[in-house]
């Protein structure tokens with residue numbers, strides 16, 4: 564199954580137009596039956612996986628069947644567009660707004676609303692770096708200290724980038740920075756780099772985000788790049804580099820949204836409406852991540868613990884349409 568599906572799904576991520584063609588001509592569209600399981604995407608960072616299990620727990624309590632499927636951020640768009648997957652509980656503005664907005668605009672995804680959380684994803688360093696590099700968190704100060712972050716004796720600093728959709732190399736180029744981005748395979752590798760460097764106070768700069776468990780354990784700051792505006796990503800003339808996009812940071816007050824397959828609205832109205840009310844704030848997300856990454860619970864256990872403690876809250880999310888949803892008869 565996954566081999567058959569991965570081709571169009573991958574095409575979809577790369578070329579939205581082809582994806583829509585494949586979809587309308589191939590008969591691969593998802594089945595119409597309301598009793599199909601709701602398929603929830605798990606990505607590769609902790610809070611998202613816990614929220615996926617919380618959403619699944621809520622849907623199950625309402626009477627739905629649920630299945631989980633792990634997907635990279637890059638592949639999730641096609642899967643959601645085609646109805647192979649249905650629910651993604653954490654879409655972050657800093658890394659995912661481009662694809663999300665495009666897919667919503669062409670009607671392939673539905674925006675199921677925002678969480679209460681305000682988010683930021685960007686270059687980040689532990690506080691001890693400030694003593695070695697005066698002027699931080701300003702990006703130009705960081706650039707002057709690039710040699711501190713070099714691993715090969717050159718002046719070119721190394722930035723530990725995350726494996727999510729952000730054109731880090733394009734930003735380095737647009738800002739003329741003496742850095743090179745090296746992408747880690749998964750979030751755990753970022754935390755290993757952070758732990759090892761912190762032990763010996765070695766200067767590092769890495770991708771991080773908030774809310775996250777890291778803020779409960781490490782003091783640090785985001786690098787302040789030129790303030791993000793949408794035009795920075797669409798108009799080369801914007802900003803300090805007249806020729807290139809991405810001469811700015813990520814949004815510092817970003818949104819956190821929920822995305823669903825467009826067919827969900829009709830097929831599972833109760834689940835859809837409930838999911839539009841599904842909302843987490845910064846503190847709860849950071850705490851959920853810490854239950855796994857600091858305390859060692861598995862994702863599902865952290866979700867079950869949360870569901871048990873907050874029953875009246877998630878019960879209150881269920882909407883009016885829950886009384887006449889065919890899948891629940």
Ligand code: TMO
Pocket residue numbers: 608655658684725727772
């Ligand atoms: C999408 N992420 C929270 C890992 O930046």
